[in-house]
Amino acid sequence: MIEYGKYHFPFEEKFMEEIGFAEVKDHKKKHKDFVQKMDHIALQMHQGDNVLNSEILKVIENWILDHILKEDQKFIEHFVRSEQGAETMTRLKT
Ligand SMILES: [Fe+2]
Numbered sequence: 001m002i003e004y005g006k007y008h009f010p011f012e013e014k015f016m017e018e019i020g021f022a023e024v025k026d027h028k029k030k031h032k033d034f035v036q037k038m039d040h041i042a043l044q045m046h047q048g049d050n051v052l053n054s055e056i057l058k059v060i061e062n063w064i065l066d067h068i069l070k071e072d073q074k075f076i077e078h079f080v081r082s083e084q085g086a087e088t089m090t091r092l093k094t
Contacts, residue, residue, distance in 0.1 A: 021075040
């Protein structure tokens, strides 16, 4: 999950910049906060601290429900509504 974020987020952030998504700065901060949260959990586990599976699952669940299903949809909608998105959609349909 941590590695996924570290490789996927830069790609997603560059995409948002290229399509002119206005909320990119705030979105980047959410990515950064998530990576820090997961790094903190990984460090705790590495140090032998007791991290409840339920805590980890809660972080991941929140990420999926609040970020992937809500925040990521905003830039996807922006892309689809944009001229660039319309061209891409037309090209994919033909
Ligand atoms: Fe995102």
